[in-house]
Amino acid sequence: MFSNRMFNLLVPIISVLLGLIAGAIIMLSFGYNPIDGYIALWNGAFGSPYFFGETIRQVTPYILTGLAIAFAFKTGLFNIGAEGQVIVGWLAAVWIGTTVDAPMFIHLPLALIAAAVAGGLWGFIPGLLKAKLGVHEVIITIMMNYIALYVSNGIIRDVLTDSKDSTDTIKESAALSANWIMELTSYSRLHYGIIVALAAAVFMWFLLEKTTTGYELRSVGLNKHASEYAGMSVSKNIILAMVISGGFAGLAGAMEGLGTFGYMPTHSAFTNIGFDGIAVALLGGNNAFGVILAALLFGVLKIGALNMPTVAGVPSELVEIVIALIIFFVGSSYIIRWALLRLKKEGN
């Protein structure tokens, strides 16, 4: 009845539907009209050029952190450190964006590369420790997140500025934002970054599926022993995977620094872009194309939610609950898989 491919598609779709239904039930039980709520959500994401622009803007970093996590997963690694990699990427991009003087065709790529390199370096350290000493990457990446957060705050305050809580705005030549896009979307903060994100998705797909390097990365992710037997260097591939994964997350930081904000404020807490990337990757089945769709969904929920309190009176906390429920159902996709298999058996 279902082929394997259909199956992989059905499971996330059903997860999302179940999450939405559960969300509706919760809205109902708190006395809100779920239909109004969801209409407000939809309009809040797509109802006007402004909302649409904001949604796509939100989707941009989600794609990149989703790719970061998915890429690591494909190589058998759990990169919880995307959060920290986002922060250092953001900082590096803004640093280059504020201090360097160069024409745009040099300055902007330079800032993007700086972000990717910074994120990559933040991934390199746990990768190295894992490869050489066998330290679990989850522990190190969590610690690296805190280091990133506090070090970047310190640098913003004491190096880039004089005890201010935000950097200067980046120079025009490093900005991803463009006037014509802003005008087109009623002054949303949409920027060119979405092109970077989509290109990154294509890059990930191509690298993993079409290249020799990708073959090694996948092989190491699936079976370390066989990979070693076949002459691949397991440590090299672990490190490489963490660096590339960190690079994606670093670029996500650049989207914020060069696109959305144009500067970097000190953060009192994590941005959550990196952590949300875990859910995006999971929902997207760790597949580049799936990640784009999942990021779109998360962006829609995040931005659309802003409209729910004003239009339908539903508190935005509820939307957080709906998102949490969707993640829950994706996480328990085992149950959905099992139920589908049951159905399949009875179908025969």
Added chain:
Amino acid sequence: MENHVIEMLNIRKEFPGIVANDNITIQLKKGEIHALLGENGAGKSTLMNVLFGLYQPEKGEIKVKGKKVNITDPNVANDLGIGMVHQHFMLVDTFTVTQNIILGHEPKKFGFIDLKKAEKEVADLSERYGLKVDPYAKIRDISVGMQQRVEILKTLYRGAEVLILDEPTAVLTPQEIEELIKILKSLVNEGISIILITHKLKEIMEVCDRCTVIRKGQGIGTVNVAETSTDELASLMVGREVSFTTEKQDANPGKTVLSVKDLRVKDNRKVEMVKGLNLDVKAGEIVGIAGVDGNGQSELIEAITGLKSIESGSIFLNDKEITNLSPRKVTQSGVSHIPQDRHKFGLVLDFPIGENMVLQSYYQKPFSKNGILSFNNIYDKAKRLIEEYDVRTPSEYTKARALSGGNQQKAIIAREVDRSPDLIIAAQPTRGLDVGAIEFIHKKLIEERDKGRAVLLISFELDEVMNVSDRIAVMFDGNIIANVLPQETNEQELGLLMAGSNQAKEGAQ
């Protein structure tokens, strides 16, 4: 009417692109050991998975004690008293024997697991059937043979009256096989009925009462073992005559290809396993290493292939030193390796079989150009190897995991032999293969020898060592303690040598 505990009647099971079972009937009498025989990929495991509730048949019916049943999942099978020990074990490494056995069926006391009681029950069961299993040992600390007994105990603990054993002897040493056979006989005496899958016809002749043969998914029939012979069984299963002794010309050894000098290797626990070993293999000869498992064979292979670094000594290939080179460098200098553990080392199970065929050569032309893979060339190559080596698979895009055990092995052998290396290291190359495939592999190895390649064969199977080798090196306690010629020795003498009886005489260190 006969007393059948299990009847599987006209079973049909399809997978995408393949009919794995087509109209197969097997009837198991109470208290018998019933062999299930068929080539690699004939559909034996599939048929047993149907009985165990892992697969649902498209057609046919299953009766337990004469009553029609619908075995929708393994729990139903358990409740019906059917237990299965799979071709590849399913145990939790870090749990103890008892914890593994009770998993899912924990005895409870005040809502807590009553481990004491379980341990006692396991000890009792083990005693009763002569299994000699230590209930407190961790799985990762016990031998493969012991792990298998744990799997058997697990089914008994759950009240199995019918035991399905999928190729239990493929992973065992000859000594362990003898012990297993004793266990099976004592189980039957206690009224348990057994379905035994094996490729070893001698075992069928020794322990089984009847034998059902399937060929390419078709049921061929059931014969009484007392009224048949290994020759008849083999031709029933393959559909043609099979020769058991391998025809070969005398070897014509040339220059030394592999030379191992004073090699010392420690295992992962830092225990010295290879203790100053010397070994030469010449071009155009097959040297067989005979020995009981655990006498340093694995460490020797891993040292040569670069998977393990050595303590001291040196290894030369064609007079070039390859000591402590990386596996990639060793491969490039002309060594192929058919690994003993095919799932751990030989294959990436979730890669298509085609991608597995280039596991060591993916980065070379024509499979990769400027870092980009050329899937056309990869799959062309895979297709050719699959045909040449008769790997039975729906297509070259099928995941390696979906192939039958024997066909996975054939795929590895195809890949390794095809690289035309100077030295082929074959560790247990025919483990889990059917007689036809074994004949084929032996022929291939001899063919490679005749092309002037050096072959190092490691096998626990005396038959194989005797049949294929031109020279036999007996390995005991980390050393080669004797070199003998197959035509000048016999199984008995080899057996004694393998037990180390030559050690004092030769004065080996």
